[in-house]
Amino acid sequence: MTRIDSSFYLQNQQQAGGTESNTLGKDAFLKILMAQIQNQSPLEPMKDKEFIAQMTQFSSLEQMTNLSQAMQGFMTSQSVTPVVKYSGLIGKEVTFPAHDDETGAAPETTGVVKAVSQKGGETKLELQNGQSVYVYDITKVSETTTEE
DSSP: OOOGGGGSSGGOOSSSTTOOOOOHHHHHHHHHHHHHTTOOTTTSSOOOOHHHHHHHHHHHHHHHHHHHHHHHHHHHOOOHHHHHHHHGTTTTTEEOOOOOOOOOOOEEEEEEEEEEEEEETTTEEEEEOOOEEEEEGEEEEOOOOOOO
């Protein structure tokens, strides 16, 4: 009579965060494969083809996991924070609409970028004249003009 390891019983399986998962990790797959080998009938052992097919599935699962982790690492390395992204604007002259509360007009204003900051997901450019402007308000970027 074959005996099944009690750790495989449904009542002994842990639920991760109360959510159900229909996917097996490589550790669970290997446990099931080992239990299958240990509990096979000596009169009808597992055929070589079946064992090789299951090991191939395990190897494929491991390679997909490794590829997924590598892609995640690549995506993380490729993401650039907005502060770094807009740091090239430091020293440049930017043009943006400056809304006048009294008249309601929005004449274009220029200023030279002194610094880039980010707070609460919003990226702002700090100008040499003390103003701040959101990067999405910029309408033009140009080299600074030197007055003689």
